[in-house]
Amino acid sequence: MEEELKNWLVYYRNADHTRRDVLRVSREYLGLNPCRDTYNFNDGSQLELVNLKGTIPVPYKGIIYNIPILIWLMDTHPQNAPICYVKPTADMSIKVSMFVDQNGKIYLPYLHDWVPHDSDLLGLIHVLICTFGEHPPVFAKSKEQVQPLPYPKDNMLPHGAGSSMSQYRPPSYPVQTPQTGYNYNMPYVPTPGYPPYGAFPTPYPAYPTPVANNAGTIKDEHIKESLLSAIEEKLMRRMNERFQQNQAEMDTLQRTLQELKQGKMKLDGILEQLTKEKNDLDKNITVLKDKEQELDKAIERLSNQESIDVDDAVTTTAPLYKQLLNAFAEEAALEDAIYYMGEALRCGVIDLDVFLRQVRTLSRKQFMLRALMQKCRQKAGLAPV
Template sequence: MNKVYHDEGMLKQYLTKYKHRDYTCREVIRLMEVYRSLTYRMEVFVFNNGSRKDLLNLEGTLPVKYKGAYYNIPVCIWLMDTHPENAPLCFVKPTSDMSIKVSKYVDSNGKVYLPFLHEWNQSSTMHKLVECMINAFGELPPVYSKPRNEVRPPYPVNSFMPQPAGYPYPQVSQPGYPTVTPYPTTSNLPYPSFGSPYNANGTPYPSATPTPYPPATAYPGPTPDMTGGTITEEHIKASLLSAVEDKLRRRLKEQSQQSQAELETLRRTERELNEGKTRLEDILTRLQRERADLDKNVLVLQEKEKELEAAVERLGEQEGVDVDEAVVTTAPLYSQLLNAFAEEATLEDAIYYMGEALRKEVIDLDTFLKQVRTLARRQFTLRALMHKCRQKAQLAC
């Protein structure tokens, strides 16, 4: 196994094809500074479709506390080349003397299922992921010590099950998947006793007595006849039936737990899809309503445009209108008010142009003052007249 040196330059060389190389490098170094038993190396990852990709593999042990004692759980974590956009792939990697204990967190192939992985987003961190794994394994240990007379099949025994959201998985039938190497021990015994403290160099699992989970029970073999001292065919048949029944019962239990975990993941995905469908339907309904309102407004504007065009055509066909004849009052009082208003407006204009003439030196100051005094006096008289007319006509003053 490769030794780990916290060489950022070397790690960045490994991560040259990663989308977020610098971020991934910093995360790996920070994680390995906390969990020094982890090592990294680049290995070929084989996907279900047979394609291969070089991915960074973090492999080592995690300290897990179970019933007051610490144990080292061997794991391997694969970082996708789009990290942190996609969740890592986590596996429990037992040694040859250990067996996987299937639970809601681990399937029979060692694949780790965690809510944190299912809810992974770009703000999730590797350190938080490892903490979630430690907490989950402390609740339900993923491995147990296997009796010495039980022969463990090569790891893994079959292909990995698919993960939710369509993540890729390694295929055991394809070459290139890394083989599992046992972790070194500090004594001749392969595992410490169950109550022994955590030792960073020792193997982390409880022994067969006691153990987080009961050790695998050897199948009962044929026993001699108590009366005759010989093994009959009936004894062999009963022994084989008992062994097959026990094995099938264990397999069915593992498959049931694994199916429950997958079913829960599918249910969460279904809920998320239904919520997304509801949101999309609400958005679509709102857009349709807004579109209907816009179509209605367009029709109203088109009708108003036609009315304006018709009015313009009618005005174009009519002859010129005398302004004085177009405005006709209904009473003499209103006529007096209208005439006073018009004369007052003309006086306002006359005063303005008198100022312009003075500014351009067309008239002298004396002439300007004399004319402006006369015009202003007349303007004041007209405004007083308009005020009285408005009062008489009961209009706003």
């Protein structure tokens, strides 16, 4: 069973913790067995979940009854509380109360105030036993029986009948052992370490339980109590419907709030980026204005000066550099002349003989100038070109 349970819990977030909880419950309450089945959520979605299915021993008026329940464990267990149901047999009916609705779903403060890693399955079952001992969740389908008590037949076997509450001692309930099967002499002992259910606040008053007299006749007060019970059940159904509707609206508002918060975070990030870009842009504008003022001053200073002759402005510090400069300028002029001679030939201004003769002369002179520049650069200690 442990290996099979381990395979079932492979998709659970806290698989080891959940497996330990299930095994502890299975060893403590032999009437509960782990299973895996498909759970249908209210929104129509489905999920394969592990559940505990079977019966728990509930003492009621000196008798132990096996109450059938079904506990679904969420795949986030123990972060989220389990979903619990009462699963009556064919000869039972659900007794609607503040703790159980008409579908058998169980509502408890222990589930509502579920604390991850503090609340556990053993504590939940202990609270279920205490609660169902005061408010039985099922009663037998019988026209003669008016009192909504648990029906002790088949999987709800009474033990210790005939004891009065004043003389009540912990009765026996069936315990299955590998050697002897069911042992009906094991005393029922509540699980230690959990507070009594009275420690949990009860938000609604207890329901009155209509009781028939010994002669089997129904009096006016019995009819009145039955009507009051029916009205209470109807009000409870309407209250549950209203609660579910309000809960759905609350969930929608919570999702909208989360989306608005995420949108606000995005807008804050965009606003912060825009503020940074604006600051950078202001700095660049300030720098450009400073540069513009410098340019205006330089233009004003140059406009106030006299015109400068380019030839006079370019002077050399030594005759060798002047010879190099003149050779470079003349060589550049020859380069341009050869280019324009080629353009003239292409346009048909000169013929090929004139072009070849002139290009040969200009090329010879250009070669001599380049040789002169190389010799001058070598003489001046400059790098060769």
